[in-house]
Amino acid sequence: MNNTDHTTATVEPAIRLESVTKQYVGAETVTALADVDLPVYGGEFLAIVGPSGSGKSTMLNLLGLLDGPTEGVVRLGGRDVTDLSETELTDARREYIGFVFQDFHLLPTLTAVENVTLPTAFTDGQYADRAVDLLGRVGLGDRLDHTPDELSGGQKQRVAIARALINRPEILLADEPTGNLDRETGVTILEEVRRICERGVAVVAVTHDELVTEYADRTVRLVDGRLGEGDDGFAT
Amino acid sequence: MSGGLWRLPALALAWRNLRRNRLRSVLAALGIAIGVFVIVVLGIFGTVLQLSASQELGGIGNQVIVSPAEERQAEALTPRQIQSVERAAVGRGTAVPVYAENALASAGSQQSPAQIYGIDNPAALFEGRDRSLPAQHRGGAFVGPSVASALDLQIGSTVEVGGQQYRVVGFLEPSQDITPIQPNNAIVLAEREFTGGYDQAVVVADSPEDATAVADDIDRRLNVRTDRVDIFELSELLDTIAEFFTLLNRFLIALGSVSLLVAGVSILNLMLMSTAERRGEIGLMRAVGIHRESVLRLLLAEATLLGAIGGFFGAVLSGLAALALWAVTPIGLDVVVVPRNGGYLVGGFVFGIAVALISGAYPAWKAAGERPVEALRG
Numbered sequence A: 001m002n003n004t005d006h007t008t009a010t011v012e013p014a015i016r017l018e019s020v021t022k023q024y025v026g027a028e029t030v031t032a033l034a035d036v037d038l039p040v041y042g043g044e045f046l047a048i049v050g051p052s053g054s055g056k057s058t059m060l061n062l063l064g065l066l067d068g069p070t071e072g073v074v075r076l077g078g079r080d081v082t083d084l085s086e087t088e089l090t091d092a093r094r095e096y097i098g099f100v101f102q103d104f105h106l107l108p109t110l111t112a113v114e115n116v117t118l119p120t121a122f123t124d125g126q127y128a129d130r131a132v133d134l135l136g137r138v139g140l141g142d143r144l145d146h147t148p149d150e151l152s153g154g155q156k157q158r159v160a161i162a163r164a165l166i167n168r169p170e171i172l173l174a175d176e177p178t179g180n181l182d183r184e185t186g187v188t189i190l191e192e193v194r195r196i197c198e199r200g201v202a203v204v205a206v207t208h209d210e211l212v213t214e215y216a217d218r219t220v221r222l223v224d225g226r227l228g229e230g231d232d233g234f235a236t
Numbered sequence B: 001m002s003g004g005l006w007r008l009p010a011l012a013l014a015w016r017n018l019r020r021n022r023l024r025s026v027l028a029a030l031g032i033a034i035g036v037f038v039i040v041v042l043g044i045f046g047t048v049l050q051l052s053a054s055q056e057l058g059g060i061g062n063q064v065i066v067s068p069a070e071e072r073q074a075e076a077l078t079p080r081q082i083q084s085v086e087r088a089a090v091g092r093g094t095a096v097p098v099y100a101e102n103a104l105a106s107a108g109s110q111q112s113p114a115q116i117y118g119i120d121n122p123a124a125l126f127e128g129r130d131r132s133l134p135a136q137h138r139g140g141a142f143v144g145p146s147v148a149s150a151l152d153l154q155i156g157s158t159v160e161v162g163g164q165q166y167r168v169v170g171f172l173e174p175s176q177d178i179t180p181i182q183p184n185n186a187i188v189l190a191e192r193e194f195t196g197g198y199d200q201a202v203v204v205a206d207s208p209e210d211a212t213a214v215a216d217d218i219d220r221r222l223n224v225r226t227d228r229v230d231i232f233e234l235s236e237l238l239d240t241i242a243e244f245f246t247l248l249n250r251f252l253i254a255l256g257s258v259s260l261l262v263a264g265v266s267i268l269n270l271m272l273m274s275t276a277e278r279r280g281e282i283g284l285m286r287a288v289g290i291h292r293e294s295v296l297r298l299l300l301a302e303a304t305l306l307g308a309i310g311g312f313f314g315a316v317l318s319g320l321a322a323l324a325l326w327a328v329t330p331i332g333l334d335v336v337v338v339p340r341n342g343g344y345l346v347g348g349f350v351f352g353i354a355v356a357l358i359s360g361a362y363p364a365w366k367a368a369g370e371r372p373v374e375a376l377r378g
């Protein structure tokens, strides 16, 4: 199963960077991404690898609508979202994107269920039942009312994954999702992510971890802000 | 799970955050509590002072005393002037024409200086000691307490004034009021014991405002081109005293506000610290789609809660302090439990919240406005 076969046909990518350049202007201007083209399709698990400082986090921020490009266009399901206001971007993030971070970023004062529903806390909908559902799915059905300090690293990351899914996102972005986990725990997390991907979600993971690339459909390599060509970029 | 997980999300999250570092939150709220306490207690203290004072001053503001103008060297008021005073008093109080002179009173071998009044309606100006005074003087002498004890007088004793002897028919109650018509050294006789014109006319007005109006009216009627009568009226003095107390009260409250200001600074500091510590959490909230305004609301809710909790305890404590003031001092409940003091309680509470809110505004605005990319980068 390889979605990339269909890309040139009619299917719209879930999210796409088009000729995107990102520069950080400071004492000296750093070009973190240079003229990058990257479509990510629903149901595809994309791994981004590359040395430190190569622009991986920058790329994830652009895909997550947390930051805008200096040049180029970001398309969310075909829609140009490059020039949306901060309010519109916030809504777009809540509606379409799920985030998983290396250090989990759970709120320590909240229980697992509350952490999972946090993205929807200020909206009208009722998500508590879905949160319970999701926690059950990631194997935490018996940890609903535990706070993060009562959970192991792997459990925390699973809570974070459940949180990323609360809004039924079309894109799941993961920054080193296994970075703080041992190999065995990493495997369970990646299997979870794999299942999410199979349900049609576009998954992008930034990683140093060989393990992640093993679960990915496609791996691209970033070097100095440019997408690498050649065999390295397309490990299976 | 219940459906209402996030019914009041800002408040719920704020409450959790405050409980997280309980000691720090309690100290910040304590600052507000102390500030509110100081303001409210000083406010109440000022009210009690003012009300007690105006109780003491009592009738001072209600009397208008009209006498012949000093520079005209007239001995007495003319009947026309008395009539004018009576007209001016209609509907605003009672006019009482008065004969008055200083004389030596004696009984047996004892002597005492006394203020001798001739008044047909003693009840209008004095209180009786054991029974009330008549509205129509039927003869004899009503004697003030100082004279009575100096001359060792009883009911039925004889007192001699200006070569005439009078039977003591009653005593006057000493007065706390500050007024030129003092009962202590007075001997009140009937008018018929005097001859000639009245020395004074006293108007006992229904209120200080009426007193002012009566005084103005008399002035207009009698002092047309030249001053024919002197008009002595104290309601303006009362105004001046009230102004002084208002000023004193404001000063006390301003003093108290300084302590609330300090509390505000401590909330500012707490909010700056706690938002800096939670930078990543706030960034996370923004990243997962919580709006800047919602984060702002959450952080302001934290400050407001601190202010509300502190303000509540400050107000309750100062209410208790006010009641203690009543319980352990001679101060009456009637000057403690008054609407204005209730106003201070509520006002102090609201002020505490406002100070906390204002102090929290800048840190909240700063933290909520930070871009999530920056905040998440740590």
Ligand SMILES: Nc1ncnc2c1ncn2[C@@H]1O[C@H](COP(=O)(O)OP(=O)(O)O)[C@@H](O)[C@H]1O
Binding pocket: A024, A025, A026, A030, A031, A032, A050, A051, A052, A053, A054, A055, A056, A057, A058, A059
């Ligand atoms: N906010 C920023 N301001 C200035 N330079 C930045 C910023 N973020 C990243 N960079 C620079 O951009 C380049 C790419 O960074 P990043 O995307 O974090 O790489 P990676 O995640 O692959 O380590 C680096 O040279 C980094 O120093």
Ligand SMILES: [Mg+2]
Binding pocket: A053, A056, A057, A058
């Ligand atoms: Mg990085």
